[in-house]
Amino acid sequence: MRSYDQYCSVARALDVIGDRWTLxxxxxxxxxxxSRYTDLQYGLPGIATNLLADRLRDLEAExxxxxEVAPPPVATTLFRLTPRGEALDSVLAAxxxxxxxxxxxxxxxxxxxxxxxxxxxxxxxxxxxPDAAPATIxxxxxxxxxxxxxxxxxxxxxxxxxxxxxxxxxxxxxxVLGLLVGALDVDTARARGLKIEGDxxxxxxxxxxxxxxxxxxxxxxxxxSKVKR
Amino acid sequence: MRSYDQYCSVARALDVIGDRWTLxxxxxxxxxxxSRYTDLQYGLPGIATNLLADRLRDLEAExxxxxEVAPPPVATTLFRLTPRGEALDSVLAAxxxxxxxxxxxxxxxxxxxxxxxxxxxxxxxxxxxPDAAPATIxxxxxxxxxxxxxxxxxxxxxxxxxxxxxxxxxxxxxxVLGLLVGALDVDTARARGLKIEGDxxxxxxxxxxxxxxxxxxxxxxxxxSKVKR
DNA sequence: CGGCATCCTCTTTGATACTG
DNA sequence: CAGTATCAAAGAGGATGCCG
Numbered sequence: 001m002r003s004y005d006q007y008c009s010v011a012r013a014l015d016v017i018g019d020r021w022t023l024x025x026x027x028x029x030x031x032x033x034x035s036r037y038t039d040l041q042y043g044l045p046g047i048a049t050n051l052l053a054d055r056l057r058d059l060e061a062e063x064x065x066x067x068e069v070a071p072p073p074v075a076t077t078l079f080r081l082t083p084r085g086e087a088l089d090s091v092l093a094a095x096x097x098x099x100x101x102x103x104x105x106x107x108x109x110x111x112x113x114x115x116x117x118x119x120x121x122x123x124x125x126x127x128x129x130p131d132a133a134p135a136t137i138x139x140x141x142x143x144x145x146x147x148x149x150x151x152x153x154x155x156x157x158x159x160x161x162x163x164x165x166x167x168x169x170x171x172x173x174x175x176v177l178g179l180l181v182g183a184l185d186v187d188t189a190r191a192r193g194l195k196i197e198g199d200x201x202x203x204x205x206x207x208x209x210x211x212x213x214x215x216x217x218x219x220x221x222x223x224x225s226k227v228k229r
Numbered sequence: 230m231r232s233y234d235q236y237c238s239v240a241r242a243l244d245v246i247g248d249r250w251t252l253x254x255x256x257x258x259x260x261x262x263x264s265r266y267t268d269l270q271y272g273l274p275g276i277a278t279n280l281l282a283d284r285l286r287d288l289e290a291e292x293x294x295x296x297e298v299a300p301p302p303v304a305t306t307l308f309r310l311t312p313r314g315e316a317l318d319s320v321l322a323a324x325x326x327x328x329x330x331x332x333x334x335x336x337x338x339x340x341x342x343x344x345x346x347x348x349x350x351x352x353x354x355x356x357x358x359p360d361a362a363p364a365t366i367x368x369x370x371x372x373x374x375x376x377x378x379x380x381x382x383x384x385x386x387x388x389x390x391x392x393x394x395x396x397x398x399x400x401x402x403x404x405v406l407g408l409l410v411g412a413l414d415v416d417t418a419r420a421r422g423l424k425i426e427g428d429x430x431x432x433x434x435x436x437x438x439x440x441x442x443x444x445x446x447x448x449x450x451x452x453x454s455k456v457k458r
Numbered sequence: 459c460g461g462c463a464t465c466c467t468c469t470t471t472g473a474t475a476c477t478g
Numbered sequence: 479c480a481g482t483a484t485c486a487a488a489g490a491g492g493a494t495g496c497c498g
Contacts, residue, residue, distance in 0.1 A: 010253065048490070051491080
């Protein structure tokens with residue numbers, strides 16, 4: 001990217017991470033931790049492979065990512081965030097929070113990966129009963145199941161399954177998000193096709209007190225992918 | 230910008246404000262409030278006028294900016310952030326905070342506008358003596374003087390002059406920042422050419438308790454503006 | 459396979475000139 | 479003042495090829 005050449009901290013930051021795809025690469029590394037090249041490609045549907053290679057090189061040069069080559073037997077390269085790279089989580093969080101209402105818009109044929117749920121869920125859910133026993137919500141919304149662990153007042157979202165989750169949600173991402181975030185009530189979500197099994201009270205435990213303004217899931221169908229002008 | 234077409238709040242946010250120059254336009258509107266086209270051009274050195282017009286159109290279409298045309302006698306158009314646009318301040322703040330250490334790098338021939346100081350200063354300075362009388366620091370670092378008002382535990386930075394500031398700083402932006410942020414002590418700053426007039430204690434009042442890691446102003450001279458590869 | 463590099467096309471940008 | 483018009487250069491997207 002061409003430098004903006006301005007003595008301003010925002011402009012300088014954008015000089016480094018303002019390129020197309022760059023922040024999404026950081027998103028992947030933040031959510032999934034150290035990743036292989038092909039894992040990154042999977043988490044970044046639509047990126048051209050030469051761009052991914054370019055961006056990783058740039059990020060390495062800027063001290064945001066390090067590349068470690070595992071010894072010959074396993075022969076795999078891992079890309080990992082440096083502390084400086086991890087410091088970008090506040091930027092990603094702010095962006096994710098600002099962008100959350102946009103998930104209410106038409107879903108169209110947008111790509112989806114289950115681990116992307118981590119950001120909106122950890123940002124918007126809260127544990128209303130910090131002293132209650134830990135609980136688990138299992139989500140089946142994409143290719144791989146995700147777990148929401150609620151314990152001691154914190155919410156953690158990561159891939160996996162549980163032998164005995166308090167609730168299991170199965171359905172489209174927008175229905176799952178809509179329900180968890182409180183924009184949809186249980187009956188409406190069920191009516192629209194979300195499968196809810198288990199203890200519904202656990203859902204209320206994590207829902208934010210103030211539901212968001214933009215309603216998630218209006219079941220809109222209109223196609224997306226802006227066609228300028 | 231082409232949509233990333235991902236059902237992820239970060240990607241959706243970047244679909245809207247990820248274009249080159251877009252966040253800097255928002256920066257201008259956040260710092261200066263409602264602005265005329267030419268004011269924006271002044272605050273965005275390097276932007277091509279067709280791009281500014283394009284971006285403003287896009288931002289208006291996205292509901293981030295509104296354009297108001299004043300009645301014929303004054304004949305001027307004002308661009309103003311909507312509440313949705315103002316909500317981007319958290320994103321800008323996170324970016325500004327992350328980018329602040331980069332101001333320590335080579336200054337080169339980067340452009341500078343005094344009002345850009347608002348972000349780093351309001352983010353990094355604190356009022357250590359909330360109960361003391363209000364104080365004013367006047368800064369001469371660019372074309373127009375800026376005032377730092379310290380009162381009741383808050384810091385406000387805006388353009389202007391004061392009849393009786395507690396301190397006046399005159400010098401390069403990096404010296405001013407370096408001193409205020411605590412990376413440079415008074416003697417060093419003076420030795421490097423910063424003019425400091427008035428009550429030095431007021432400076433200590435606003436300086437952060439933990440000085441930043443990257444030292445501001447190393448008086449580096451190397452040119453900037455990346456030349457890929 | 460995993461991790462790229464090359465080649466080609468298309469879109470976006472940057473610089474400048476011009477207009478109601 | 480607030481833009482539009484034009485055009486060259488840079489960057490993105492997509493397909494495919496290479497190499498351990």
